[in-house]
Amino acid sequence: MRKPIVAGNWKMHKNIPEAIELANGIKRGVLDLHNLDIVLCPPFTALSAVYDIIADSNIQLGAQDVYWQEQGAFTGEISVGMLKDVGCRFVIVGHSERRQYFFETNETVNRKIKSVLRANIIPILCVGETLPQREENKTLEIIKEQVFGGLKDIPAAEAEKIVIAYEPVWAIGTGRNATPVQAEEVQKYIRNLLSEMYNTSIAEAVRIQYGGSVKADNIEELINQPNIDGALVGGASLKEDSFTQIIKVCAKGEN
Numbered sequence: 001m002r003k004p005i006v007a008g009n010w011k012m013h014k015n016i017p018e019a020i021e022l023a024n025g026i027k028r029g030v031l032d033l034h035n036l037d038i039v040l041c042p043p044f045t046a047l048s049a050v051y052d053i054i055a056d057s058n059i060q061l062g063a064q065d066v067y068w069q070e071q072g073a074f075t076g077e078i079s080v081g082m083l084k085d086v087g088c089r090f091v092i093v094g095h096s097e098r099r100q101y102f103f104e105t106n107e108t109v110n111r112k113i114k115s116v117l118r119a120n121i122i123p124i125l126c127v128g129e130t131l132p133q134r135e136e137n138k139t140l141e142i143i144k145e146q147v148f149g150g151l152k153d154i155p156a157a158e159a160e161k162i163v164i165a166y167e168p169v170w171a172i173g174t175g176r177n178a179t180p181v182q183a184e185e186v187q188k189y190i191r192n193l194l195s196e197m198y199n200t201s202i203a204e205a206v207r208i209q210y211g212g213s214v215k216a217d218n219i220e221e222l223i224n225q226p227n228i229d230g231a232l233v234g235g236a237s238l239k240e241d242s243f244t245q246i247i248k249v250c251a252k253g254e255n
């Protein structure tokens with residue numbers, strides 16, 4: 001049985017006072033939930049302040065990106081060591097916005113994943129097709145390239161710890177989520193790819209989130225799919241009520 005994982009990607013939103021308020025609100029709302037992983041991914045500037053609020057709670061800290069070098073003359077970048085310093089246990093890698101606006105490739109994503117695993121942080125590897133790719137029936141081909149590319153040369157023992165987020169690009173921030181059938185089809189395919197790359201027990205252990213316009217009113221039908229183990233949530237994670245409701249639904253028996 002895989003433990004569900006719900007992560008909130010705050011993107012470039014929330015200054016420090018706003019981040020503190022939101023983290024406090026979510027903390028209050030999910031106080032009693034312990035059978036799932038809850039992760040907040042604020043912007044870099046608010047990581048430390050959010051950590052102070054959630055340090056002794058059932059909520060864990062995640063970052064939205066990282067650079068693969070340990071240190072050096074890389075202006076503007078943040079290393080895994082720096083993320084550890086502020087209490088991060090997770091980091092999102094290869095989000096479609098990073099691929100689209102900052103030209104990340106499967107190769108740079110792979111370098112990042114390796115450095116994150118070396119530091120004992122859990123990467124959330126994002127994969128997903130664009131609308132033209134889906135319309136040209138290239139979804140599975142793109143997903144295969146992203147999964148194989150992102151996990152290249154990563155040994156089985158490490159691969160098991162990774163979280164994968166299937167995020168169709170056309171569903172991110174658009175209000176148009178993938179249907180449960182569409183998401184399940186791709187997520188089952190991702191699990192089969194893991195089986196091919198590693199073995200069935202690794203494939204069964206890896207948690208695969210769905211992301212793309214997840215809301216309080218569509219999470220239930222998504223999380224009920226056998227290969228959807230949680231959600232990576234953007235817009236709806238910026239509001240205490242909606243994010244708390246999503247978490248409660250994913251915690252299943254506890255809400």
Ligand code: PEP
Pocket residue numbers: 009167171172173174175211212213214232233234235236
């Ligand atoms: C995301 O940023 O990963 C995301 C899924 O955003 P949204 O929930 O707003 O579509």
